[in-house]
Amino acid sequence: MTTGRLFLVPAPLDFGCAEQAPLTDVLPDLTLRQAAALQHWVCENAKTTRAYLKRVQAIYPLPCALQDMAITELPREAHKKGDHVGASSFDAKPLLKAALAGHDIGLVSEAGMPAVADPGSSVVRAAHELGVPVLPLVGPVSLLLALAASGLNGQNFAFVGYLPQDAVDRKKRLQDLEQLAHKTSQTQLFIETPFRNAALWRGLLEGLQPQTRLAISYGISLAHGGHFSQTVKAWRQSHPSACPAGDLPAVFGLGR
Amino acid sequence: MTTGRLFLVPAPLDFGCAEQAPLTDVLPDLTLRQAAALQHWVCENAKTTRAYLKRVQAIYPLPCALQDMAITELPREAHKKGDHVGASSFDAKPLLKAALAGHDIGLVSEAGMPAVADPGSSVVRAAHELGVPVLPLVGPVSLLLALAASGLNGQNFAFVGYLPQDAVDRKKRLQDLEQLAHKTSQTQLFIETPFRNAALWRGLLEGLQPQTRLAISYGISLAHGGHFSQTVKAWRQSHPSACPAGDLPAVFGLGR
Numbered sequence: 001m002t003t004g005r006l007f008l009v010p011a012p013l014d015f016g017c018a019e020q021a022p023l024t025d026v027l028p029d030l031t032l033r034q035a036a037a038l039q040h041w042v043c044e045n046a047k048t049t050r051a052y053l054k055r056v057q058a059i060y061p062l063p064c065a066l067q068d069m070a071i072t073e074l075p076r077e078a079h080k081k082g083d084h085v086g087a088s089s090f091d092a093k094p095l096l097k098a099a100l101a102g103h104d105i106g107l108v109s110e111a112g113m114p115a116v117a118d119p120g121s122s123v124v125r126a127a128h129e130l131g132v133p134v135l136p137l138v139g140p141v142s143l144l145l146a147l148a149a150s151g152l153n154g155q156n157f158a159f160v161g162y163l164p165q166d167a168v169d170r171k172k173r174l175q176d177l178e179q180l181a182h183k184t185s186q187t188q189l190f191i192e193t194p195f196r197n198a199a200l201w202r203g204l205l206e207g208l209q210p211q212t213r214l215a216i217s218y219g220i221s222l223a224h225g226g227h228f229s230q231t232v233k234a235w236r237q238s239h240p241s242a243c244p245a246g247d248l249p250a251v252f253g254l255g256r
Numbered sequence: 257m258t259t260g261r262l263f264l265v266p267a268p269l270d271f272g273c274a275e276q277a278p279l280t281d282v283l284p285d286l287t288l289r290q291a292a293a294l295q296h297w298v299c300e301n302a303k304t305t306r307a308y309l310k311r312v313q314a315i316y317p318l319p320c321a322l323q324d325m326a327i328t329e330l331p332r333e334a335h336k337k338g339d340h341v342g343a344s345s346f347d348a349k350p351l352l353k354a355a356l357a358g359h360d361i362g363l364v365s366e367a368g369m370p371a372v373a374d375p376g377s378s379v380v381r382a383a384h385e386l387g388v389p390v391l392p393l394v395g396p397v398s399l400l401l402a403l404a405a406s407g408l409n410g411q412n413f414a415f416v417g418y419l420p421q422d423a424v425d426r427k428k429r430l431q432d433l434e435q436l437a438h439k440t441s442q443t444q445l446f447i448e449t450p451f452r453n454a455a456l457w458r459g460l461l462e463g464l465q466p467q468t469r470l471a472i473s474y475g476i477s478l479a480h481g482g483h484f485s486q487t488v489k490a491w492r493q494s495h496p497s498a499c500p501a502g503d504l505p506a507v508f509g510l511g512r
Contacts, residue, residue, distance in 0.1 A: 008404050025286035026394045030278075116403055116410040125407030128485045136401040138282045138477060144400050145392040147372055148264050151381030154372040158414035158442065186414065221394060229384045 004099035006127040008114045009035050009106040010139020012055075013221045013249075015048055023055050026221050031137040036060035038106040040098040041071045042123055049108055070098060078119040092126035099132045111249075113141045117159065117191065142220045143189055146251035149227035150187070150215035153255055157187035163200065170200075171207045178212055178254060187255040194247045201243035208232045208254065215253040218245035229253075260355035262383040264370045265291050265362040266395020267308055269477045269505075279311050282477050287393040292316035294362040295325055296354040298379055302327045305364055326354060334375040348382035355388045367505075369397045373415065373447065398476045399445055402507035405483035406443070406471035409511055413443035419456065426456075427463045434468055434510060443511040450503045457499035464488045464510065471509040474501035485509075 010031060014020045023032065035056050043049040050066050057066075077090040099105050107114045107123050113136070114120040127134050143159050160177065164170045177188040192200045204214060210233035219225030228244060243250075266287060270276045279288060291312050299305040306322050313322070333346040355361050363370045363379050369392070370376040383390050399415050416433065420426045433444040448456045460470060466489035475481030484500060499506075 022286075024284060026284050028280060028282050028284050030281035113400055113404050115405075115407070116400055118410070120404075121407050121410045124405065125485070128407050134405045134407075134483045136405045136476075136483070138394075138396045138401070140394045141397060141400045144369055144372055144397045145394070148369050148376075149371075149380065149390045149392045151371070151377050151384050151390075154374070154377045155417045156415065159412065160442075161411045186416075220392075227390045227392070229381070 001102045003132055004040075004101070004103040004105060005133045005135055006096065006099060006124065007034055007038065007104060007106045008120075008124070008134065008136040009038075009108045010113045010137060010141070011052055011108055011111055013111050013140050013142055015051070015111055017219070017222060017248075019222050019224060021222060023059060026140040028138050031139055032056060032059055034137055035106060036062055038104055039063050039069055040103045040105045041069060041108060042074065042095050042105060043071060043108045044074055044110050044119065046071045046073055048110055052108065074119055074123070078122060090122065092122040093130060095123055096126055096130055096132055099127070100130065111142065113139060116141060117143060117161070140221050142217070142249070142251055145220050146215070146217035146227070146253060147187065147189060149217055149229075150253045151229045152187040152213060152215055152253050153185050154187070156185055157189060159189040161190065162192060163190055165196070167203060170203050174203065174207045178208055181212070181255045185256065187253055189251060189253045191249075191251055194245070194249050197243040197245050197247055197250055200252070201239075202241070204252070205232060205236055205240065210236070211256070213255050216244055216250055218248040218250040220251070257358045259388055260296075260357070260359040260361060261389045261391055262352065262355060262380065263290055263294065263360060263362045264376075264380070264390065264392040265294075265364045266369045266393060266397070267364055267367055269367050269396050269398055271304055271307070271367055273475070273478060275478050275480060277478060279315060282396040284394050287395055288312060288315055290393055291362060292318055294360055295319050296359045296361040297325060297327045297364060298330065298351050298361060299327060299364045300330055300366050300375065302329055304366055308364065330375055330379070334378060346378065348378040349386060351379055352382055352386055352388055355383070356386065367398065369395060372397060373399060373417070396477050398473070398505070398507055401476050402471070402473035402483070402509060403443065403445060405473055405485075406509045406511075407485045408443040408469060408471055408509050409441050410443070412441055413445060415445040417446065418448060419446055421452070423459060426459050430459065430463045434464055437468070437511045441512065443509055445507060445509045447505075447507055450501070450505050453499040453501050453503055453506055456508070457495075458497070460508070461488060461492050461496065466492070467512075469511050472500055472506055474504040474506040476507070
């Protein structure tokens with residue numbers, strides 16, 4: 001019997017947004033066809049996965065009824081912010097049982113590419129350990145769309161996840177990242193829970209040096225989205241208090 | 257008169273490869289339609305851009321004959337490895353003259369996403385300075401497909417470009433990256449000119465610690481491609497001398 005494969009299936013970036021774009025705007029035909037062929041899924045949230053599959057089904061027929069799909073959620077331990085199996089914590093091998101029984105499995109995230117800026121990497125690692133072939137499919141990756149649109153250095157960059165919530169710790173962390181960006185030319189990308197965008201924005205304009213370049217992308221891949229990039233000095237003049245993203249999911253970047 | 261926009265148009269990853277996949281495997285319909293609507297292009301190489309547009313034309317009609325497209329190559333200065341306009345060197349604003357005259361422009365790279373791991377970011381930065389809206393389109397990004405498929409930490413990662421070619425310098429750089437990965441859990445991604453894959457591979461197996469996890473992705477998005485990830489110790493046993501990528505373009509990652 002041949003082992004099944006683990007497909008990394010990207011999701012659109014518009015879940016939870018008022019506006020939804022057609023799946024064909026952000027997913028290539030091959031991704032849609034492969035997604036439509038799978039019956040076994042590992043995900044963060046079964047409900048959004050079913051909603052996603054319903055949108056896929058409007059384009060390609062699924063192999064079975066939605067309620068008959070085998071959808072398994074990642075365990076709670078996997079969801080801790082910044083968690084990575086290297087440290088830690090939970091064994092994802094049981095989630096791949098169907099692959100060992102010969103079925104292809106789809107790993108899907110809440111938005112964008114699974115295992116990037118989300119807890120899926122433990123599943124991918126388990127696949128490698130079990131000899132299950134891993135096949136990433138093409139789709140939107142908010143971090144990289146933001147990086148490309150920032151005009152910041154794309155030949156050396158880092159994504160560092162979330163900054164500390166505590167204002168003092170955040171200021172220290174920001175200064176470290178800024179120093180690194182100035183010293184090494186490495187662009188520093190980070191994200192924030194949308195309802196904290198405003199607090200982060202104040203922290204950025206207060207804490208960063210005027211000549212540092214600060215980029216923000218929000219509503220990525222959507223019609224109301226935007227990509228802006230200028231020096232902190234210019235931001236202080238144009239947007240002294242309100243974060244341009246409002247409370248939309250955003251990606252922030254700083255560099256020189 | 258309305259200013260034109262700068263579209264960041266991703267290219268497939270198969271240029272220069274013996275095997276080519278259909279564009280629809282890696283580019284969403286919206287990307288193809290937007291690319292097909294543009295008459296003004298900024299690129300690294302006009303010849304590959306015309307070859308790309310010929311493939312687009314097989315799917316959607318172009319607004320004019322290929323030889324009538326306005327295709328401008330980035331100046332030589334932009335191509336230096338690791339160059340970034342932050343330091344440097346050339347003013348990309350003249351490349352955007354058509355946008356100021358009301359025309360949309362496409363920025364396209366030799367492979368994947370423009371302005372990521374290539375010299376396009378100067379053009380994006382110039383667009384922001386001129387008030388030309390920047391719109392990134394979805395397509396394949398080899399770095400992120402490799403990261404997702406690596407099972408390495410995707411919640412904190414860096415892409416550092418090329419390592420030094422000199423063996424002693426490379427060893428030192430690798431040890432620094434390995435130390436950073438162990439200390440901060442930040443995955444370190446890097447690339448190499450394909451004909452140097454073998455030398456890099458020897459350097460990796462010799463210089464890294466046995467428990468460090470080393471991932472390699474090659475032929476990304478193609479049928480003969482592969483994604484593998486295991487400890488240096490396991491690589492020393494399974495692939496003691498030959499790089500699994502042969503001389504195909506590859507992305508390397510290390511982490512814990």
